[in-house]
Amino acid sequence: MTEKVGVAVVGLGGAVATTAVAGIEMLKAGSNGLEGLPLANRNVAGLAAYRDLEFGGWDLSDSDLGTCATRHGVIGEKELSNGASALRDMKAWPAVGSKAHCANIDGNNRMADGHRGAIAQIKADLENFKTERGLDRVVVVNLASTEKMPDPETASLASREGFEQGLDNNDPAISPAMLYAYAAIDAGTPYANFTPSVAADAAPLAELAAERGVPVAGKDGKTGQTFLKTVIAPALKERSLHVDGWFSTNILGNSDGLALDDPKSLASKLGTKGSVLDDILGYKVEDHIIMIHYYRPRGDDKEAWDNIDLTGFLGQKMQLKLNFLCKDSILAAPLAIEIARCLDLAAQRGHGGVREELSLFFKLPQTANGTAPVHGFAQQQAMLDHWLDDGAA
DSSP, X not given: OOOOEEEEEETTTSHHHHHHHHHHHHHHHTSOOOTTOTTTTOOOTTOOOGGGEEEEXXXXXXXXXXXXXXXXXXXXXXXXXXXXXXXXXXXOBOBOOOTTTSTTOOOSOBOOSOHHHHHHHHHHHHHHHHHHTTOSEEEEEEOOOOOOOOOTXXXXXTOHHHHHHHHHTTOTTSOXXXXXXXXXXXXXXXXXXXXXXXXXXXXXHHHHHHHHTOEEEEXXXXXXXXXXXXXXXXXXXHTTOEEEEEEEEEEEOSHHHHHHTSHHHHHHHHHHHTTHHHHHHSSOOTEEEEEEEEOGGGTTEEEEEEXXXXXXXXXXXXXXXXXXXXXXXXXXXXXXXXXXXXXXXXXXXXXXEEOGGGGGGBSSOOOSSSOOOOOOHHHHHHHHHHHHHHOOO
């Protein structure tokens, strides 16, 4: 007997989420294959089947998902008439929004204000989702736009007691991402953060997840440029090719790009993208430069350029140049789907707290005890393979 797993998405009307929903609906209809899904060929006991996933979630847009998807330009009428028509009948639940935390993204589909009220509503939404759709289990995945970095000295983020007091006082330092994470963990629901925003990695929330035995993972999905960086950098290290400089730049014009056009949100993103290289190579690359530019005409068609300056044998200088033209959401949506399946599997196995085995999917993997994360792609793949095959905690 199959078991249905609900995926409750924060940012359900976004490009990544609508692409994920469309892909699964088309798979159910037989009009989509398994290409691009990293775990499609893995036979793991307890891992939910793709066709047994059901989607719901929150968004600031009150448009149906078909309209949202068309606006993003990743999928269109061809897909909506070829298996993804269910999106036209789906609407997001009212969401928590904050212009103070994400200046360039807003909408009319809002919950009432107040931290405790929002948490209660999120938990009620999760329960209603499970009951109304006849689901066996639910996971939460944050696919919302990037929020600004919080002040690390904020008392509400320093301890569990401080966080609870911050909730009672509607502390503006507590962001929407943190409210969703808290509500999910408090409800015993696995939670993944695919964004650079601070959420379950905030110390009080990580502690809560460990205490309650709720699986959590994050943060910032590793899709394009950083994915290639974690593949190439370990190889350069093994060949003793010294990286003198690594210049990375991106242009994109989707909602993610619009959110990152705000300097405060951009700082969060650069923080997760910039942490990888030095850890892999074992030395500081003084000229590691990362730039992200919002360029509206590109939409979801992101372009990433990398110029790598190297020193090799006999001190000879060399260069490596990469140009990755990709659809951002086409890379991201399959990862969000796989993360949801893996977190559900972790919950079934009783593996709570931070799941470092899922580091493969993130730019800045959350770790359980404040240890440095593993960034090299091959090492991350080995971690995931071992966990999937052996079920090791």
